[in-house]
Amino acid sequence: MANLKAIRIRITSVKSTRQITSAMKMVSAAKLRKAQDKIVRLRPYANKLHELLVDLSNSLSDSEVENVYGRVSPPEKVLIIVITSNRGLCGAFNANVIKETKRVISEKYADQFRKGNLQLLAIGKKGFDYFRKQKMNMLPEQNNLLHDLTFDNVNRVAEQIMNSFSILEFDRVELIYNQFKNAAVQNLTNEVFLPVETAPAVKGNTTPTDYIYEPDKEEIIKELIPKSLKIQFYKAVLDSFVAEHGARMTAMHKATDNATGMIRDLTLLYNKARQATITNQILEVVSGAEALRG
Amino acid sequence: MKIEIITPDKKIFDGEIKSVRVPGKKGSFQVLKDHAPIISTLEKGSVIMVDQGGTEKIYEISGGVIEVKANKIILLADSVI
Secondary structure (H helix, E strand, O other), rough: OOOOOHHHEEEHHHHHHHHHHHHHHHHHHHHHHHHHEEEEEEEHHHHHHHHHHHHHHHOOOOHOOOHHHOOOOOOEEEEEEOOOOOOOOOOOHHHHHHHHHHHOOOOOOOHHOOOOOOOEEEEEEHHHHHHHHOOEEEEOOOOHHHOOOOHOOOOHHHHHHHHHOOOOOOOOEEEEEEEEEEOOOOEEEEEEOOOOOOOOOOOOOOOOOOEEEEEHHHHHHHHHHHHHHHHHHHHHHHHHHHHHOOOHHHHHHHHHHHHHHHHHHHHHHHHHHHHHHHHHHHHHHHHHHHHHHH | OEEEOOOOOOEEEEEEEEEEEEEEEOOOEEEEEOOOOEEEEEOOOOEEEEEOOOEEEEEEEEEEEEEEEEOEEEEEOOEEE
């Protein structure tokens, strides 16, 4: 039978672990709610911007607009943006992104990788550390984006990337990140950031309004495309951020549950051991008394 | 006339107004009731709204787009200072 004292120490230690995991769960839940608010506030802007773009591109043929961000060329120089988290303890969240990135590199861009034309931009410490150890070609990390996640900060990074695309530093930019579905589920997403595909012409049933355009349609479209790109980028970072907290909350919830189960098993074991000792002691007393009478 | 001012970070204003003056790319212009439908890009400058009571409200924006349609104004601002 296990040592009584050892079991008692074990129970205390599991209990304090449970306290930590349940506190982390609470913290993640609070952060999740806050981050979700941000997404909810972004949505009206993103939707309206998209509507405007679709409206405009419907009334224009593609060839009329020259668009530096739409340049399609064979992907010789590729940038992959890997969005992970700065901290661990969030289940398979980071591992999934890293796995997907490795898969994309070996399946889609093996040639570019061999020639050294593949670069990675990591947002999030976990991805950065991993790929730096693999001696990948990394751009300077952008980990503090996640500490202070505002549109302006993310904008700056998006602008840099768009700029290097327009001066032919890259032919293709892809995003790999976790998209938030709900607190327990993240969708691993791999989307093409640049070149941009012009909004598909949807034949809506709304009658087109006769707008006055100022300065003119082309100018407006030229301004709206970079805007919508920045929004797309911001949304990806935000999505990953929300998904991270969702993943951590779920992971910590499971850890708390496991700790509770463990405490129950240990307590049972402890009580069994305790009773066995008592029974033994009684037996000894009784047999001792018996021997005296004999 | 209904106006919504939205930035990527939050909704700045949503309500009824009498008129609004915005810094258009080709010069600032004012939108009153029954303005013709218009889409215009905006420059850095101030958006001056006059509400039902006649009081002025001013927002400094760093650029954006405005859409006016059937007495409904949507102003997408890049950021409000």
